[in-house]
Amino acid sequence: MKTEEPTVEEFGPDDPRIAAFHAVRDDVAYPTPDEPVPVGMRCLVAFRGGAPVARLSYGTGQDVGEVPGPCALIGHYERTDRSAGVWLLDEAVIRVCVGHQFHALGPINGSTWGRYRLALPPRTEDEGDAEPPFLSEPWNPPDYPADFEEAGFRVVATYESAIVEDLAAADPRRDELAERVRARGATIRALDLDRFDDELRAIFELSRTAFAENLFYSPIEFDEFRARYLPLRPLLDPEMVRLAEDADGRLLGFVFAFPDVLSAEPGGRPTRVVLKTLASAPEARGLGLGTFLTDEVRRVAHEKGYRSVIHALMQADNESVRISRHSARVFRRYALYELVD
Known part of the structure; x- marks a missing residue:
């Protein structure tokens, strides 16, 4: 019927x-x-x-x-x-x-x-x-x-999405990658929450360049980008947002991660960290910067007593998946759908 x-x-x-x-x-x-x-x-x-x-x-x-x-x-x-x-x-x-x-x-x-x-x-x-x-x-x-x-x-x-559960295990290439990053004249630092809008502006500009070739990408203005990230500010631990800059202070890459409040136990703190975004400038590709920044999040999370790090929502054929598979286990898959006349 x-x-x-x-x-x-x-x-x-x-x-x-x-x-x-x-x-x-x-x-x-x-x-x-x-x-x-x-x-x-x-x-x-x-x-x-x-x-x-x-x-x-x-x-x-x-x-x-x-x-x-x-x-x-x-x-x-x-x-x-x-x-x-x-x-x-x-x-x-x-x-x-x-x-x-x-x-x-x-x-x-x-x-x-x-x-x-x-x-x-x-x-x-x-x-x-x-x-x-x-x-x-x-x-x-x-x-x-x-x-x-x-x-x-x-x-x-x-x-x-994949999860890293052994946070004590550093990437075996960490020392080699750190030396390559230093040789490029790059330094790694934490997010400065006192300059949040300036930091967000630099992240936005790099994101527009780094993600322009992503599948189904469409540009947005900074005000919309800021509105999407502003609700995360109270949740941020600045040590988990790692910024790589060259000798002139230009952003070469970043990793944006935050404690997962949904993993908090009753009366306790979160147990997981979500690695939301990873990006490198075109001129920094080939350094292994993405791998190094990913391992930086693991290192910080381990030092702060978290149990796991989630590598979130990676496109299946993206470079981030190759980086992730060295240490993480896939636990969820997703799909985007299309209908063509």
């Missing part, structure tokens, strides 16, 4: 009906906070019996990474009713792409600077529920990927 189509409402992120949009996610019972809908995106909510049962955001990006021209971006996908969720995915594609050839990506909350990707069901006993979600990780019920596949989407890129 065919399932009756849900009632659908569409509105902007500043509409009072956004409460229904957030209610769907509340019903899924997430361990991590919701992410705001970017200005310019539209919200769709599906209702059954007057209750919100599925939601998503959608909009159009221009020249997103390797996709020329307009590209539909579908994000914030949540549902408690599977058929309503799949119907909403179909409806979003129709609304944003009707009448012309299209390329749709999802889930992606406005851009790859926001939350994107779906966590995939575990493939082995070493993956999945053994590691609870970490701060900044995309989390979802395990059957969401099947919703996208039923709506005609297919995997376009895969990602992984």
Whole structure:
């Protein structure tokens, strides 16, 4: 028997009906906070019996990474009713792409600077529920990927997170890499929280250069970048943000890591560190700077008594994965989906 189509409402992120949009996610019972809908995106909510049962955001990006021209971006996908969720995915594609050839990506909350990707069901006993979600990780019920596949989407890129559990073991190449970094005239220091905006500006400028060739990259302005990083400031241990500078003070590379507050035991401190971002300037590549900075986070975490370091959300064919596999075990995989006319 065919399932009756849900009632659908569409509105902007500043509409009072956004409460229904957030209610769907509340019903899924997430361990991590919701992410705001970017200005310019539209919200769709599906209702059954007057209750919100599925939601998503959608909009159009221009020249997103390797996709020329307009590209539909579908994000914030949540549902408690599977058929309503799949119907909403179909409806979003129709609304944003009707009448012309299209390329749709999802889930992606406005851009790859926001939350994107779906966590995939575990493939082995070493993956999945053994590691609870970490701060900044995309989390979802395990059957969401099947919703996208039923709506005609297919995997376009895969990602992984890995964990280092032996923090006492330094990278065997550490001394060699340290000498190469010194020979380049580079010095390594911690983040200066008293100059947070200046430090963030330098990180932003290097990120724009380092990530410009990343899959589905799209540029943003500094104010948006700052707004995304500002909530992390109270959580930061400046020793875990390592900056590599040349003799003139120019940023050659950085690693941005922070204590994972979601790993805190009752009445205690966090036990894990999340290595969120690693980047090197083009002129510093080949030094092994990324490997050295990654090991710097391990070293600092070990000295401060943490139990593990998470190498978060690495694209499967990225250089960071090669660096990570020397010491880390993959525990979660993710996928980004596309639908092409």
